[in-house]
Amino acid sequence: MTEEIAIQVNNVSKIYKLYDKPIDRVNESLNFIKSKKYHREFFAVNDVSFDIKKGETVGIIGKNGSGKSTLLKMITGVLTPSSGNIQINGKISALLELGAGFNPEYSGRQNIYLNASMMGLTKEEIENKVPSIIEFADIGPHIDQPVKTYSSGMFVRLAFAVAINVDPEILIVDEALAVGDDLFQKKCFSRIDAFKKSGKTVLFVSHSGNLIVELCDKAILMNDGEKLIMGPSNTVVNLYQKLLFTPKDKLNNVKEQIEKINHFGIDNNKSHTSDKKSDFEEHRGIYHLKEGLLDEQEEYFDEGLIPSNPILYENKGARIFDYKILNYKGENINVLRFGKKYVLSYKVHFYEKCQNVRFGMIIKTKTGIEISGAETAKPGNGLSSIDVNNILTIEFEFTPKLAAGVYFLRCGVVGIEDDTEIFLDRQVDAIAFRMLEHKKSLMNSLVDFDITSSIYKL
Numbered sequence: 304m305t306e307e308i309a310i311q312v313n314n315v316s317k318i319y320k321l322y323d324k325p326i327d328r329v330n331e332s333l334n335f336i337k338s339k340k341y342h343r344e345f346f347a348v349n350d351v352s353f354d355i356k357k358g359e360t361v362g363i364i365g366k367n368g369s370g371k372s373t374l375l376k377m378i379t380g381v382l383t384p385s386s387g388n389i390q391i392n393g394k395i396s397a398l399l400e401l402g403a404g405f406n407p408e409y410s411g412r413q414n415i416y417l418n419a420s421m422m423g424l425t426k427e428e429i430e431n432k433v434p435s436i437i438e439f440a441d442i443g444p445h446i447d448q449p450v451k452t453y454s455s456g457m458f459v460r461l462a463f464a465v466a467i468n469v470d471p472e473i474l475i476v477d478e479a480l481a482v483g484d485d486l487f488q489k490k491c492f493s494r495i496d497a498f499k500k501s502g503k504t505v506l507f508v509s510h511s512g513n514l515i516v517e518l519c520d521k522a523i524l525m526n527d528g529e530k531l532i533m534g535p536s537n538t539v540v541n542l543y544q545k546l547l548f549t550p551k552d553k554l555n556n557v558k559e560q561i562e563k564i565n566h567f568g569i570d571n572n573k574s575h576t577s578d579k580k581s582d583f584e585e586h587r588g589i590y591h592l593k594e595g596l597l598d599e600q601e602e603y604f605d606e607g608l609i610p611s612n613p614i615l616y617e618n619k620g621a622r623i624f625d626y627k628i629l630n631y632k633g634e635n636i637n638v639l640r641f642g643k644k645y646v647l648s649y650k651v652h653f654y655e656k657c658q659n660v661r662f663g664m665i666i667k668t669k670t671g672i673e674i675s676g677a678e679t680a681k682p683g684n685g686l687s688s689i690d691v692n693n694i695l696t697i698e699f700e701f702t703p704k705l706a707a708g709v710y711f712l713r714c715g716v717v718g719i720e721d722d723t724e725i726f727l728d729r730q731v732d733a734i735a736f737r738m739l740e741h742k743k744s745l746m747n748s749l750v751d752f753d754i755t756s757s758i759y760k761l
């Protein structure tokens with residue numbers, strides 16, 4: 304392995320033996336019937352290979368059970384591969400499952416000593432680091448209580464504080480951080496960012512595509528124990544989202560598409576953060592962003608992008624149907640381009656007479672954050688009366704300026720019954736849509752506020 308590589312994974316597999324009945328395990332250990340196989344083999348990780356260079360931040364993304372944690376555990380040495388090998392170049396600090404490496408009977412402070420000494424720090428080094436670890440964890444007097452009394456949030460605070468403060472060269476973080484509150488997560492991500500900027504290596508598992516795009520140069524997409532692709536995080540996260548919303552019978556199409564990309568190759572060095580070529584040109588002392596850097600992708604309808612489990616509510620006097628997003632040509636699409644105008648259209652059948660009716664829409668992230676929405680009128684100012692058996696079409700024109708990723712649209716219709724406004728019908732997560740990557744945008748978070756920047760020469 305060359306000096307520039309931090310982690311090298313060579314044809315690694317992890318096979319578990321699965322037994323249909325507990326007794327089969329006993330029979331096998333007793334070698335009851337010699338020729339008989341009492342187990343099935345299950346590949347939690349199947350022949351995975353990749354290199355991570357020093358200074359790279361790499362995300363691992365994939366559905367539940369795709370083998371992400373098993374892979375991380377093998378890299379950190381918690382699990383041994385069934386075949387293949389892993390080479391590590393540098394001191395690893397890992398934040399894996401909550402509780403791993405902690406003694407529940409010890410206090411938080413004692414666990415700092417335990418963990419840091421397991422990381423190879425001397426007593427003196429640990430003494431020097433304890434104040435900053437305690438300050439970062441920020442769990443007050445609980446630091447001297449046994450960790451078995453900790454909430455999962457307190458636990459992750461302490462674990463992350465230790466992991467990041469023991470001067471590792473490689474930081475490995477599993478989904479664990481998700482249990483911290485928002486403020487703590489923000490604090491962790493800025494520490495990870497600083498760690499990354501200091502040229503160290505980060506390996507990061509998350510289900511959040513946005514987080515992976517934000518934090519990582521590259522990403523690995525795992526599926527059923529296999530590495531489907533490794534490439535620039537944006538590309539990989541787009542493919543992951545495609546995979547996630549593709550029905551089982553169409554999965555092979557997506558896999559073929561990924562194989563094609565693998566075959567024709569993604570230039571791994573051309574990720575957004577490591578591209579050394581400047582996007583600027585200087586003209587009379589002002590640095591301008593070069594025009595037309597990359598072409599934009601076309602919008603389209605992705606059959607696989609259908610919300611899998613929409614929550615159904617009972618309707619009362621009205622029913623929403625035929626909801627869709629239309630482009631300016633009136634075509635039904637669900638993969639949208641940044642900054643283009645679209646129409647959310649839905650129909651409402653009123654099967655009872657309804658009073659003071661208003662219609663609405665909301666766009667949400669996968670985690671349920673409401674990003675934007677609108678109503679046709681303020682409360683009390685809706686359509687005064689709609690007769691039975693009327694069908695209305697409602698259209699909301701909108702211009703999404705959002706980061707690449709999947710979003711959900713909710714539509715609703717409300718009316719007044721006995722002086723109270725009630726939902727006549729609502730379709731929660733009625734439509735899932737994906738925003739294409741806006742290659743010319745320099746936006747670094749979820750929503751574009753049309754921020755512009757200037758750089759002047761003094």
Ligand SMILES: Nc1ncnc2c1ncn2[C@@H]1O[C@H](COP(=O)(O)OP(=O)(O)OP(=O)(O)O)[C@@H](O)[C@H]1O
Pocket residue numbers: 319320345346347365366367368369370371372373374
């Ligand atoms: N000890 C074990 N015995 C048998 N099967 C196991 C064992 N540990 C993990 N598996 C299986 O291996 C597969 C991969 O598990 P793993 O925890 O690595 O997935 P993951 O991608 O991290 O999932 P998640 O996103 O849900 O955390 C799963 O199907 C899991 O059930």
